[in-house]
Amino acid sequence: MLSKQLAVYQAAAAVAAALSGDLACSLGRAVGRAIAALPDYDGRRALVASHMGRAMGRPLQEREVRRMVGQVFANYGRYWAESLRLPTLSDAEVEAGIITVGREHLDAALAAGRGAIIAAPHLGGWEWGAIYLVRGGVPVTAAVEPLEPPEVFEWFVQFRSRLGMKVVPVGQGAGAAMLSALASGEALCLLCDRLVGQTSGVEVDLFGAKLMLPAGPVTLALRSGAPLVPAAIYYGREAESHTLVFRPPLELGSLPGKFRERVRLGTQELARQLEDLVRHAPTQWHLVQPNWPDDPPLRNFRTWAGSAGARRRQAREVQAQEAKRAEVSPGSH
Numbered sequence: 488m489l490s491k492q493l494a495v496y497q498a499a500a501a502v503a504a505a506l507s508g509d510l511a512c513s514l515g516r517a518v519g520r521a522i523a524a525l526p527d528y529d530g531r532r533a534l535v536a537s538h539m540g541r542a543m544g545r546p547l548q549e550r551e552v553r554r555m556v557g558q559v560f561a562n563y564g565r566y567w568a569e570s571l572r573l574p575t576l577s578d579a580e581v582e583a584g585i586i587t588v589g590r591e592h593l594d595a596a597l598a599a600g601r602g603a604i605i606a607a608p609h610l611g612g613w614e615w616g617a618i619y620l621v622r623g624g625v626p627v628t629a630a631v632e633p634l635e636p637p638e639v640f641e642w643f644v645q646f647r648s649r650l651g652m653k654v655v656p657v658g659q660g661a662g663a664a665m666l667s668a669l670a671s672g673e674a675l676c677l678l679c680d681r682l683v684g685q686t687s688g689v690e691v692d693l694f695g696a697k698l699m700l701p702a703g704p705v706t707l708a709l710r711s712g713a714p715l716v717p718a719a720i721y722y723g724r725e726a727e728s729h730t731l732v733f734r735p736p737l738e739l740g741s742l743p744g745k746f747r748e749r750v751r752l753g754t755q756e757l758a759r760q761l762e763d764l765v766r767h768a769p770t771q772w773h774l775v776q777p778n779w780p781d782d783p784p785l786r787n788f789r790t791w792a793g794s795a796g797a798r799r800r801q802a803r804e805v806q807a808q809e810a811k812r813a814e815v816s817p818g819s820h
Contacts, residue, residue: 492639500646503571511568512726519564523557531775533783535559541694541779542769558770562611562722566773569727570614574649578622580727585619589733593674596714596736597625602669604715605733606704608680608761609774611720614650616731617676621651628653628668629676630661630703632683652676657684662703669713677704680761681778691755694762698779705753708739709746715739715753717760721768734760 503511527533539555540547547555573581596603607613621627629652634640644654653673655664668675679701682688687706688699708715714736721730737756742749765772777785 490636490638492636493642496639496642499567500571503568504575506572508569508572508727511572512565515564515566515568516561517564519560519562520557522564523560528786528788530783530785532556534777534785535775537783538772538774538778539769541696542765542772544695555770559773559775562771563773563775565722566612569612572727573614573618574646581615581619581622584615584727584729586723586728586730587733588730589735590731592733592735593625593716593718596716597672597674599714600672601711602672602713603674603736604669604704604708604713605674605676605718606679606715606757606760607676607718607720608765608772609678610765610768611722611771612729613676613678613720614647615727615729616718616720617647617652618650619731620674626653626668626671626673627651627676628655628665628673630655630657630665632657657686661686662707665703665707666711669707669711675707675713677701679704679757680765680774681776689751689754691751691758693758693779696779696781700754700758702750702754704757705737705739705750708737709749709753715757717757717764719764719767722771732764734764 502514506514523532535556536547536552539552539559576584593603593605617627617629629647631643631647631654633656634643640656644656647654653668655661655668665675680693682699682701687702689702690697691700693700704715707713716736717734719732721732723729737753737760739749739753742752744752777783
């Protein structure tokens with residue numbers, strides 16, 4: 488039986504494919520803004536507001552919260568609209584939608600013959616950047632988080648495979664598969680600003696607070712000798728316009744200490760790079776899952792509806808009590 492989640496993704500993909508780029512982008516942003524304006528039934532609006540405050544480095548005013556949360560959800564809607572259109576685009580259309588900055592850093596890394604690790608945050612339309620590289624002749628392997636239910640994950644694996652990427656599910660056996668991709672001279676794309684599943688993590692500081700980030704990017708770079716290239720892709724003002732930025736590889740060879748300490752130090756340096764990349768466009772950072780230990784918690788609709796109902800009942804009880812006190816008070820005669 489087709490799951491509701493899979494049916495939604497399939498329907499969204501069909502709609503995106505049927506629309507022009509401008510219409511799909513506008514629709515995606517509009518849907519995102521509408522969702523942002525809903526009551527915070529799942530806790531994600533408070534979570535996104537918390538992340539924006541971290542990225543800005545200060546408490547946000549209420550008006551800023553509304554504006555930035557709305558922009559994050561709008562950009563997340565754009566992400567889905569543009570990503571789901573990718574299989575329908577020609578090579579020329581994909582290339583026309585990208586401006587690259589620092590491409591020489593990736594080219595030099597790949598020319599060394601050990602592959603390259605592209606380390607990026609959940610920012611902008613990363614799949615557009617991946618398909619741009621693939622269609623330009625760069626083989627790309629992407630490590631992705633397993634999703635539930637399994638048929639949704641399989642659908643996304645097939646979707647990304649249609650874009651020309653090789654997909655490695657994060658989990659058992661992923662390390663060997665990623666090392667193999669690097670040994671073959673491929674670009675390995677890793678989203679590095681969140682620890683997922685049972686993967687190995689290391690405690691670092693990100694936006695002024697401690698959290699666990701994946702140890703994999705630096706571990707793979709140290710073990711394979713592949714350059715670790717920080718990168719990000721940003722939305723332009725026009726629909727289907729992007730700027731893909733590559734930074735110089737991290738200097739990992741001179742890190743002091745034993746292997747575990749070198750991984751920690753390297754991951755902390757990567758965290759600093761991610762901070763800087765996100766700060767250039769914080770509302771394009773669509774990290775909508777808890778990341779820090781003290782993040783606002785997510786909740787399901789039933790929990791929210793139950794607590795909202797309890798609050799309404801409590802308010803009615805208070806009103807009834809106040810009405811009774813008013814009836815017996817001397818001033819009521």
